[in-house]
């Protein structure tokens with residue numbers, strides 16, 4: 001009798017898992033109970049291959065189980081445009097990882113992992129403050145150029161095998177810190193930055209581990225039962241990182257002059273808005289916990305992405321000396337001196353812009369994009385997808401699709417140039433994602449990438465160090481980064 005019940009239960013479980021839960025979803029690989037298709041994802045780090053294989057086998061809309069829940073992936077640019085741009089409101093709700101938001105954030109706060117009014121209000125407010133600070137304009141350009149000068153000074157002192165990554169980290173961290181808290185991490189503040197960055201690295205690496213992804217994607221009860229350590233770690237990271245933001249907020253609260261119209265930084269702008277709203281009886285929308293989480297989101301999203309892109313760029317220049325030579329030729333022709341290259345030079349440097357574009361494509365920072373949860377039933381390529389389903393706009397598969405970018409592993413900036421050598425618009429290049437939640441810091445990131453690249457390559461040539469060419473293998477930690485490497489940095493012979 002027991003045996004019959006046992007066999008029936010197993011049969012019912014597999015019927016439910018393999019047939020019932022999958023019956024109306026687009027095709028995709030068979031999921032394991034609890035783990036779904038995470039094995040396929042972790043089999044070939046950093047994970048692109050799993051989605052490229054599915055794209056090839058099942059087409060541009062398929063189901064991939066992230067742990068115990070299914071997610072529908074879209075891997076075609078036209079389909080993404082149709083869904084995320086033309087029907088943007090349906091696709092703008094983030095899938096919320098409660099196992100991250102609760103223990104780390106203290107609830108659904110911030111902008112990255114928030115929805116509804118919180119997301120809308122704070123995305124709009126942050127963009128407004130960024131505009132006031134001149135992101136995309138002169139004011140911000142001057143700040144970035146000052147940090148670029150610091151990188152140049154440090155590179156000029158480089159002898160023998162040299163690691164470029166730390167200088168990019170410090171410059172990019174200092175820029176976002178100025179936007180948020182009004183100061184750079186130069187000189188006596190550098191140890192503060194290095195300490196924060198090391199905690200942040202630990203957190204980001206841990207969140208990219210299979211263990212953490214599994215914990216994020218199962219129910220809280222199961223997670224607590226199977227991986228209680230995860231919650232202890234989140235508490236530790238929260239205490240270390242949030243206490244920095246909290247201390248900055250406290251300092252600003254003590255020093256702020258509410259009568260001054262101009263704002264020194266984002267926190268000051270936030271505190272003034274908070275006061276205004278509280279006077280009108282709204283004590284919730286601009287709360288202290290929301291401010292802490294905004295600082296975390298902007299600090300994290302604004303640092304790792306740009307710095308990793310710059311490290312990949314030097315890596316690709318080392319592996320492609322002919323392309324680095326073309327870059328130097330263009331700079332010599334257009335700039336031809338040690339003067340600072342500014343945003344106004346951009347239109348005259350199409351190869352340099354193509355070089356950045358190709359770096360962003362090949363670096364392909366986000367192997368899995370940040371999932372959405374649809375608010376109503378939709379039809380995607382003939383598949384009816386019910387409201388509440390998780391959707392992933394998988395941009396990494398587009399960048400590595402040979403039909404869109406032939407010979408996709410080759411570093412070839414010419415993909416972005418026409419026959420006259422002018423920059424060509426390639427719609428499929430969407431490293432900042434697509435739709436209403438596309439990167440909030442795109443303007444700042446584009447400015448940083450251009451000013452760093454133009455000025456640094458104008459001054460220096462990068463050559464392999466004594467250990468030869470560094471590895472192109474990527475480390476995965478929520479976004480990808482190159483493995484630590486060193487190279488030789490030579491001053492160029494320019495007037």
Ligand code: HEM
Pocket residue numbers: 111112113123176297298301302303305306309365366369370431432433434436437438439440441442444445
């Ligand atoms: C090379 C640099 C960067 C790249 C490649 C990049 C890429 C991305 C991507 C792919 C997303 C996800 C969009 C989605 O969910 O569909 C995103 C979101 C976001 N990024 Fe960036 N980013 C970069 C730099 C920055 C900077 C400098 C900041 C801040 C100042 C920033 C702030 C954000 C924020 C706050 C979001 C969430 C937006 C929302 O949910 O509404 N990013 N970024």
